[in-house]
Amino acid sequence: MQLQIIDKKVYRSRLNIVIVACIASLAVSSLAVSQTLIHFFPSETGSHFHWNLLGVVVSAITLVIVLTRLKTHPKMVEVAYVWDLKQSLNLIYRKSRKLLAAAEQGNEDAMLALHFSYEGSRQLWQLDDNTITMTSLNDAQSRLDGWVKDYNVTLDITRYHSDVLNAF
Incomplete structure (x- = not known):
């Protein structure tokens, strides 16, 4: 998954x-x-x-099926993107302890996954007006930036793919 620019007003309206x-x-x-x-x-x-x-159960299952099929509809692009972004961030979060340990040791893939996670979280929190915890995100980003500098690594967020997580 790649990060995309999303219009906040359009996203909130469609959501x-x-x-x-x-x-x-x-x-x-x-x-x-x-x-x-x-x-x-x-x-x-x-x-x-x-x-x-x-x-209720039958209706909920039917609703999930309908939402899954409508996911590709042009009016659902922003909502589906955020849905996919949340799933990608959840995959990274589940491996965050191992990723942090590997990044601290200089693993470039771990740093890339963390970088994607931080940038994706920042975008998601801004879209949802959840900026309360932005300071903790900035602290984590600063720590990652320190590792990037220490190990002389260049992170290109466009190279991130979920397969990177398989090693952790």
Whole structure:
């Protein structure tokens, strides 16, 4: 995955539309499914918890399938990019302890993965207006910059690919 420039206003607007659409479709479809099941299979005891639960589960699964298929739609580009970015950052985060140890020892791939993580996190936090923890990110970036200087490494973020993480 490569970092891309995303218009924050467009992203927030489209994300809000996706959120509202998901909430509305989940509510309507789960009620429709559960009420249909209750109509055809009424319970003698009056408890329809299992039909209501099944309605929510079926609706959630359907929603995930629809979102996955709509991921390539032109109106979903920004939202899908952030979705993919979060998944990529999560992969790096799971290996962060090993990456930090390797980067401290001068491993260029580890430094590259950390650099991608820091730049991606910075972009993500700015898109989501989550700048509270930006100081800790800047501290981590400074530490990485020190290692880059110490080991005379040049990091090109465009060379990052998730296969780099396989070594860790």
